[in-house]
Amino acid sequence: MPAAGPDRPGRLQKESRLVNTPIINAHVRLDTHPTHPSAVTATVTGHHAHVAFVALEADGWEAVAADTLVLARIDREEPYWANQTAQQLEDVGITTEISSGLREAIDEEWTWANYPMPWCTRAEIRNVSNQAQKIYDDIRHGRLLIHAHAHDGHTTVAVGTHRDTGKSVYLHGENHLRQIAETFDSPAQALTAFERLHGDNMHPGPAPLTDTERQAAQARTSPGTPDTGPETPKPQPEPSPQREVVPAYAASPGDHDAIFEEFLAAHDDWEKWRTWSDDTTHAIHESQTLRIEHLHEADPQATSWTIAAYETPVSERMWHLTATGATPAPILKALLTVLASDDALEADGALIREKTVTEVTRPLADVGWQHTHQGSYLHWKPHEGDVRLTLDALAAQSPNDTSTTWRIWAGRDVDRPEWTIHASNNTPATVLSHLTGELAHGFGMPQPRLQQKRATLGTPTPPPRSPHQPPTPRRR
Secondary structure: OOOOOOOOOOHHHHHHOOOOOOOOOOOOEEOOOOOOOOOOOEEEOOOHHHHHHHHHHOOEEEEEOOOOEEEEEOOHHHHHHHHHHHHHHHOOOOOOEEHHHHHHHHHOOOOEEOOOOOOOOOOHHHHHHHHHHHHHHHHOOOOOEEEEEEEEOOOEEEEEOOOOOOOEEEEEEOOOEEEEEEEEOHHHHHHHHHHHHHHOOOOOOOOOOOOOHHHHHHHHOOOOOOOOOOOOOHHHHHHOOOOOOEEEHHHHHHHHHHHHHHHHHOOOEEEEEEOOOOOOOEEEEEEOEEEEEEOOEEEEOOHHHHHHEEEEOOOOEEEEEEEEEOOOHHHHHHHHHHHOHHHHOOOOOOOHEEEEHHHHHHHHHHHHOOOEOOOOOOEEEEEOOOOOEEEEEEEEOOOOOOOEEEEEEEEEOOOOEEEEEEEOOOOOOHHHHHHHHHHHHHHEEEOOHHHHHHHOOOOOOOOOOOOOOOOEEEEE
């Protein structure tokens, strides 16, 4: 039977014709994959489990264990297609259960970050990415033989031939953006044209796997089987907190005073001075245009840090940024690091434009943070983890508004965040992108209280990611 994908509606209905009994004693539980951000697992049980198993395989799911299949795509549309599968299974009499986590992912609407075809509707975007998925599946299953690949300065291009039709194609793009740009009647004609365009840097065979393709392949080899039986798992020794890492936004705040002293010792162009009270320390750059105020004994959820930038030593503030006392150590270190760089010292500050938002959120888009909007507020959040980046779009449009425009916060309650960073309208994108880069890619030592909370919620610790991953979708 040729391989099929979730894009082939009706396959499950056809499978039902193989069953003579009107009731199929099979149960399929669909759940999110424990380690892959968008993949979905299917656990099959029941007397007629083999019927559901075959139907799922025919619909593009791949077996990873005796009772478990995985749907892992490079267009990150698994929740949508899993829902289609569930409906088709129900139509043929197979009981299907969808976990609450997967249901939430199914119900969310999202769009790709920095999508190059913004005129497309959501349905059209899904169609484009599904066509890219079919190309990927054809390559992976050997139906499309790739002769050569190259990089055209922007993305990967390739030339190949379909084994079943003999038609050759010129492919442009990677992952969910890969498209057939041109077709040829023969491999010779296709290779000649490809060499004429990319002869200087063409390489034989297919291009190396992208990070997205590699992640999907890993998801298809790890069962991630949900616990459906009464068997009690063997107790595992708890990992040592000293060896465990967590995302930077969930790390311990550490010793802010020590971090500040370390920063000042390493940068002699900053001068420290105390006020009449020992509760506060100030640091001023030698240019007199960038200043830091640190309140030592502040409440963890109260403002402990204030950074202000000025055009001249005697002018009004251009922009300012604040952070609370519980801000994780890796985030605080990233903030101080960028303050000592030319990116902060030479930035004049500017109103927020579309280019600004793209620059600030690119690190988050690269690791698949979801993009949502509520009224005038835009939000970015990861698939797993209680942390958000929020933009007040209304305040961003006002040149004289000096209130908070950007907000980074962690926790489950917006009114009682665990820690918060606020930034005003003209805060340079280079400063904010440094912070979002730490949110996306940074790791630090765990904070026991936060670690215990996340363990209770069943949130797995994400593995380290490459800072050069291709874009992934943002939900809204």
